[in-house]
Amino acid sequence: MQTLTIIQPDDMHLHLRDGEALKAVLPFTARQMGRAVIMPNLKPPVVSVADALAYKQRILAALPEGSTFEPLMTLYLTDKSTPELVREAKAAGIVAFKLYPAGATTNSDSGVTDLFKLIPVLEEMAAQNILFLVHGEVTDPEIDIFDREAVFIERVMKPVLEKVPGLKVVFEHITTADAARLVMEAGDNVAASVTPQHLLLNRNDLLVGGVRPHHYCLPVLKRESHRKVLVAAVTGEKSHKFFLGTDSAPHAQSAKENACGCAGMFSAATAIELYAEIFENAGALNKLEAFASKNGARFYGLPENPRTITLVKRPQQVAPKVPFGNGDALVPMRGGESVSWTVEY
Ligand code: DOR
Ligand code: ZN
Numbered sequence: 627m628q629t630l631t632i633i634q635p636d637d638m639h640l641h642l643r644d645g646e647a648l649k650a651v652l653p654f655t656a657r658q659m660g661r662a663v664i665m666p667n668l669k670p671p672v673v674s675v676a677d678a679l680a681y682k683q684r685i686l687a688a689l690p691e692g693s694t695f696e697p698l699m700t701l702y703l704t705d706k707s708t709p710e711l712v713r714e715a716k717a718a719g720i721v722a723f724k725l726y727p728a729g730a731t732t733n734s735d736s737g738v739t740d741l742f743k744l745i746p747v748l749e750e751m752a753a754q755n756i757l758f759l760v761h762g763e764v765t766d767p768e769i770d771i772f773d774r775e776a777v778f779i780e781r782v783m784k785p786v787l788e789k790v791p792g793l794k795v796v797f798e799h800i801t802t803a804d805a806a807r808l809v810m811e812a813g814d815n816v817a818a819s820v821t822p823q824h825l826l827l828n829r830n831d832l833l834v835g836g837v838r839p840h841h842y843c844l845p846v847l848k849r850e851s852h853r854k855v856l857v858a859a860v861t862g863e864k865s866h867k868f869f870l871g872t873d874s875a876p877h878a879q880s881a882k883e884n885a886c887g888c889a890g891m892f893s894a895a896t897a898i899e900l901y902a903e904i905f906e907n908a909g910a911l912n913k914l915e916a917f918a919s920k921n922g923a924r925f926y927g928l929p930e931n932p933r934t935i936t937l938v939k940r941p942q943q944v945a946p947k948v949p950f951g952n953g954d955a956l957v958p959m960r961g962g963e964s965v966s967w968t969v970e971y
Contacts (some may be wrong), residue, residue, distance in 0.1 A: 628939035630967075635898055635918035636932035637662040639759075639798055639819045639871030640890075641686060641890070642697075644668055646951025649688045651876050654894040654948075656695035658969055660931030663698045663759070663871070666724055667733040671702035675711070677717045691801045694933075698926070700759065701723050704736050705743070709750035721926060722796070723770065724746075729765040731754060731844040732875065732889055741782055745789055752792035759796045760933065763804065763845055772829075775845050776804040783808060783934035787816065796925070801845040803855035810864040810944050817925045819871025820895050821862055822900040823959060828853045839887040843875065844890075860917055862912035869922035872897045878949065878954035893959040896944055900959065902937050902967040935969055944967040 640662040642648050655662055664685065666672035674823045678699040685697045685892065690864050700722045701707075701715055707723070713920055715723070726737035727845050728960040738744065763774035783840060787795065795810055799817040809818045823843060841847060860868045875890030882888055893900060896916055898918060905914040946962035947955040 630902065630914070630937045630939075631934050632915040632937070633919035634658075634660040634933040635870055636660055636736045636922050636928075636931065637872050637894075637897065638796070638869055638922040638926070639663055639665065639821075639873050640877040641665045641667070641873070643876060644666070644681070644684065646817065647876060648684065650949055650951045650956070651892070652688050653690050654695045655874070655897070656689055656866070657971060658672050658898050658931065658935060659695065661696040661928070663700060663721060663926075664941065665703035666700050667726060667731075667855050668807065671733060671736050672700070673702050673704055673707075673736070675701070675720065676699075678720055679718060680714075681873070695708070697879070698722075702726065702736065703738055703744070703747070705739055707744065707747050709746050712747060712750040712754055712756060716754040720756070721749060722759045724759040724761070724798075724871045726761050727763060727765050727782075729762050730761050732877075734761075743784060744963070748786065748790045748793055752790055752794070755794065755927070757794050757796055759798050762797050762800070762914065771846055772848060775800070775802050775828075777895045779804055779808050787812065790940060791815075793921060793929045794925075796871075798871060799845060800856065804808050806855050806859040809867050810859065815866075815870065817867045817921070819872045819873075819922070820856055820868055821891075822897060823847065823873075823891050824905065825853065825856055825904045826900065826903055837874055839857050839882045839884070840891065840959070840961070842887055842889055844889040852915075857904065857908050861908045861913050862907065865913055865917065866921055866924075868917060869925065870897075871920045871922070876950060878950055879957050880954065882957065891959050892956050893949060895958045896942070896960065896965050898937065898969060899942070899965045899967040903965060937969055939966065940968045941966050
């Protein structure tokens with residue numbers, strides 16, 4: 627049987643939530659990832675260093691016994707963030723600030739209304755060498771939801787990179803050929819995370835034959851031509867600029883299967899297996915380790931994980947549902963179907 631041993635991966639974009647939900651989802655990530663970059667969009671959001679350090683303690687307390695998993699903490703950028711906060715964050719070991727344009731996605735109400743008013747804050751991020759993680763979508767109601775990433779590039783991303791050339795930017799969960807091109811053409815201070823869903827699915831998987839609420843996430847799935855460019859980007863000549871970030875974002879089944887369904891896909895249960903499928907289908911399994919375990923660590927200035935994990939080419943059934951605390955259930959990505967790789971734990 628085909629096996630593949632790689633350096634233990636990191637998930638550079640993860641939603642863990644809090645309380646019972648945190649306890650329910652964390653073990654899935656902790657058993658396959660060495661580290662994860664923890665998104666700060668809690669209710670209320672993680673805006674201060676004290677908030678982040680307290681959240682980190684709750685994550686560590688929720689880990690299974692003996693786990694060596696390390697959460698990498700981030701702060702939620704708001705209109706009130708200051709250069710001082712950036713210095714404080716750096717000193718406390720916070721790895722990044724996350725931009726949610728106000729109204730862009732789940733719990734983004736406290737997000738930034740005008741990024742150009744925060745240029746001094748971004749300049750301090752560059753000076754402190756702390757990363758700037760970007761949810762790259764405009765929220766202007768006049769812009770079609772499928773165009774929001776492409777418009778963001780022109781209206782925000784390019785001008786910001788020009789104004790603050792030393793800023794280290796992760797263009798998060800990219801979904802379009804436009805974003806892949808921007809990253810490939812930018813300097814080495816710009817990289818991107820890519821989710822399993824945006825590499826595996828297109829908007830037909832969301833809308834053909836009935837609305838599939840479990841495939842609804844933000845940025846929304848795009849057309850097949852974009853998916854193909856993303857696969858080419860993560861396996862191609864400039865693939866060192868792209869890395870694993872699942873954006874695994876749990877929502878209760880009842881909140882997904884709803885007249886106004888929440889955005890987010892829970893992929894943490896079989897994340898590396900899904901990526902293995904993607905790289906295998908692209909004939910690029912030899913590039914999986916760099917994408918999953920090296921490129922992100924390098925960009926974040928971290929050592930590679932000391933352990934390895936072994937994937938076996940043996941199909942596994944993905945559970946149709948996973949308990950989510952308080953009697954709720956989660957429907958994982960591929961739930962009730964199979965994934966062609968299995969991690970040997
Ligand atoms: O689909 C998404 N879900 N996209 C995001 O940007 C946020 C996330 C969440 O927190 O549920
Ligand atoms: Zn996210």
